[in-house]
Amino acid sequence: MEIRAATELPARREDIELHTADDLTLVGELAVPEGGAPVATLVTLHPLPTHGGFMDSHVYKKAANRLPALADLAVLRFNTRGTSSDRGTSEGAFDGGEGERFDVAAALEYAEFHDLPRVWVVGWSFGTELALKWAHDPLVEGAILLSPPLHRATDDDLDRWAEFGRPLTVLVPEFDDYLRPEEARARFSRVPQAEVIGVDGAKHLWVGEPYVRIVLDEIVKRVNPAAFPLPTEWSLE
Template sequence: MAGQRIVANSVLPACREELRLTTADGLRLVGEAAFPVEGMPAASIVTVHPLPTHGGMMDSHVLRKMAWRLPALADIAVVRFNTRGTTSAAGTSEGGFDQARGEGLDLKAAIDEVLRRGWPAPWLVGWSFGTDVILKHGDVDPVRGAILLSPPLRFSVDDDLDRWAVSGRPLICLVPEFDDYLVPDEARRRFARIPQAQVRGIEGAKHLWVGERHVSRVLDEIVAVVRPDVGPLPDHWDGPMERWSDL
């Protein structure tokens, strides 16, 4: 097969811009927009990271790999940001952790950035804590729908799920077989309140999605929803490629 194999630290071509988002309550958030080198993106994604009090941030590995790969492989723009009080290599967002309450304003600021750029209406992708932020605050126009990775249902409540049920927005839940908080069968029971919710158990995976096999599965699942005419994603790239190093 032509080209270089895509591995865990492969960074494919994209335009990458630092973001400074301003929330409705006046906080400045750090983030990044990654989008195709040429032309308008065919779709856009806004991501929300795992729990910042346990190390979650915009550079959490699945989200970073989305930004490294999806603009080139699927013409998808990816917006990542640090929620209030969260630190990554890009910097620290103002404010402090607010248990998925004030973080709703952070999410809105990121959605507004997509609209400002004139990109297609976004899909939301949350991981762990990020899924709670989305369930509580993401059922708003012009959001297309949401994809939840390892949803723990820790901060969201039944009323949040019921709002999604009423809206009819698509909701896809990728639940690891060996998740620490919510395994597939229990997730199906909890998300049964939302008729349109799809719970997909991912065999062999754990809450943190460690391993390239599981990351690739997540990215394929995301692309199948956001750009169903594309995929599965290739595992080789015939073009320039960088290798990221945290050292």
């Protein structure tokens, strides 16, 4: 069977709740391999909720649909404060990336409490800002950024990530609306361990199955290289 845009491969999927230090309940989902324990975990931070971003934003939905089966990864998705999806609405209100520090912490605490292994943070657009600002946690092995605008995240945040020392992979679309590869390489030069990858033909929202495949392959290449490259077919046997 060819893996297509809407393909949902086998996994154990569970609705979860996260509880923040400022007393909010956030809704989410955890998808893990059907037949055993994950080898690593993706904690995903979605795009800007005031512009349609949420836990079901298509790259993350496809990651949850495929990567537990194809790469033995756990995928944790959740709605940040005030954000809604089919799963429900997280309590609170959008806070421009500041109060969301508690949301990031709650997701990482959930992963730690539930013994999810080898946590990597994946941020997309607004989610990259949250990762750079608030994911400096000893639990985190590294981060992967998709379409970073570097609006809310400042040079000081980049310097803090440099000091944090964890790997940073940055996927930048050729035709991004906010930050394109050449400028991204200049901005991220402050982080010695950052790898900036320009993706030819891609745009900020990674629309199109070929670009989704590139993103998922690059994630797996860092987090579970034994599963790279991802297959494009799935056996029904």
